[in-house]
Amino acid sequence: MALSIADRRLYLCTPDRPDLERFVEACIEGGVDVVQLRDKELDARPLLQRARLALRVCRGLGVPFILNDRPDLALEVGADGVHVGQDDAPPALCRQLLGPDAIIGYSTHAPTELDAALGEPVDYVSTGPVVATPTKPGRPGTGLDLVRHAAATANLPWFVTGGAAPDTVGAMVAAGARRFVVVRWLTESSDPLRAARALGDAIDRAEG
Numbered sequence: 710m711a712l713s714i715a716d717r718r719l720y721l722c723t724p725d726r727p728d729l730e731r732f733v734e735a736c737i738e739g740g741v742d743v744v745q746l747r748d749k750e751l752d753a754r755p756l757l758q759r760a761r762l763a764l765r766v767c768r769g770l771g772v773p774f775i776l777n778d779r780p781d782l783a784l785e786v787g788a789d790g791v792h793v794g795q796d797d798a799p800p801a802l803c804r805q806l807l808g809p810d811a812i813i814g815y816s817t818h819a820p821t822e823l824d825a826a827l828g829e830p831v832d833y834v835s836t837g838p839v840v841a842t843p844t845k846p847g848r849p850g851t852g853l854d855l856v857r858h859a860a861a862t863a864n865l866p867w868f869v870t871g872g873a874a875p876d877t878v879g880a881m882v883a884a885g886a887r888r889f890v891v892v893r894w895l896t897e898s899s900d901p902l903r904a905a906r907a908l909g910d911a912i913d914r915a916e917g
Contacts (some may be wrong), residue, residue, distance in 0.1 A: 714773070714812055714833050715866040717742045719909060720890045722777075722870075724748045725759045733766045736895055739905025745792055745814075745890075747777035760786045773812055780806045790814065790832070795822060800829040816870075818851060820858045827864055834863065835890055838871025839881065853884040860885025875911035882915035 720743040721736050723729075733744055746763050748756060760776055764786060767774035773789040776782055780803040783791040790812025791803050803813050815831045817823040818838075826834045836859045840850040850871060859867045869886040874894045881889070891908060898904035 713866075714743070717773070717866075718888045718912065719743070719905065720868050720888065721745065721895055721905075722747050722890050722892050723896055725751060725756075726896070729759060730762055730766055732896075732901055733763050734770070735900075735902040736905050737767070737770045737772050739902040740909035741772070741891075741895070741905050743773050743775065745775040745777055747792075753779075753782060757782055757786055760788065764788060775812060775814060783807060783811075792816070792835075800826075800831045804830040818855075820855060823855070823859055823867075824862065827862070831865070833866040833868060833888075834859075835868045835870050837869050837890075839869060839877075840872040853880060856881060856884040856886050873908065875907050878908065878911050879915040882912065887916070 719741050721741045722745045725746065725748040726732060744763060744767050746760050751759065760782065764774045775790045775792050776786065776788045777792050778797050780791045780798050784806055791807060792814035793800065793803060794816040800813050800815050813831045815826050815829060815834050817826050817834050817836050823834060823836060836855050837851055839853060839856065856869050866888060868888040868890045869881050870890040873889040873891040878889060894908060895901045895904055
């Protein structure tokens with residue numbers, strides 16, 4: 710990667726969609742600098758096909774491509790890395806499968822999970838969701854206390870999840886966030902390029 714994960718700040722997490730290629734390209738042109746494909750419905754072979762498509766776009770625009778949950782499929786497709794949750798393949802196994810140069814991400818939802826993750830062979834963690842979100846059904850929002858905890862203790866790059874939008878990132882920045890996972894603000898937008906730019910501008914304003 711031309712830039713390490715620490716230099717990235719606007720992380721798109723998207724399910725598959727019919728216009729995946731155009732959508733990912735528009736988001737990147739608007740300022741997204743990491744892309745994760747997270748689709749819980751596709752079987753392995755169609756997921757590989759869609760992942761190859763997204764990877765091709767990301768490679769052409771110089772942005773890391775991350776596959777959710779499946780280190781085996783990330784290896785097969787040649788993704789830049791994998792993102793796993795607390796109940797998925799352990800980070801150490803992901804590292805063993807994908808090697809020392811892969812980007813390994815790990816979800817955390819509580820201070821104890823975050824603290825434990827800092828000892829894992831990961832390149833970044835995500836913290837949240839700050840507010841409850843339909844992409845994580847049944848999981849309550851953590852509020853900003855977890856963000857503050859990450860800002861005070863994390864010794865590796867971390868991204869805040871849950872409800873990132875131009876009218877919410879100010880409070881997240883005030884709590885210490887500098888990197889953001891964005892889902893619905895972009896996936897539900899009719900103009901993802903403009904939406905991504907608006908979010909980046911809001912982050913810039915919040916950071917002063």
